[in-house]
Amino acid sequence: MNKTEExxxxxxxxxxxxxxxxxxxxENLRIQHSTRQLDNPLRIRKVRRDIARMRTIINEMRSAxxx
Numbered sequence: 001m002n003k004t005e006e007x008x009x010x011x012x013x014x015x016x017x018x019x020x021x022x023x024x025x026x027e028n029l030r031i032q033h034s035t036r037q038l039d040n041p042l043r044i045r046k047v048r049r050d051i052a053r054m055r056t057i058i059n060e061m062r063s064a065x066x067x
Contacts, residue, residue, distance in 0.1 A: 003050065003053060004053060004057070007053065007054060007057050008057060012058065012061050012062075015054055015057060015058055015061075016058065018054060019051065019054040019055065019058065022047055022050055022051050022054065023051065025047055026044070026047045026048065026051060029043060029044050029047060030044070
């Protein structure tokens with residue numbers, strides 16, 4: 001199973017919590033990158049895409065509730 005399928009099975013509140021955690025992680029990665037302490041710069045790309053994936057699923061769930 002991929003990450004999207006796993007996220008869709010979770011309740012909205014849980015996805016929002018994971019999104020907040022990912023945003024904090026992204027901020028930390030950016031700081032590490034700017035101070036040249038980041039070991040794996042591709043991690044930034046992965047976290048950024050995870051954030052986008054979570055935001056998309058949250059928006060889909062909210063629009064499904066309204067319809």
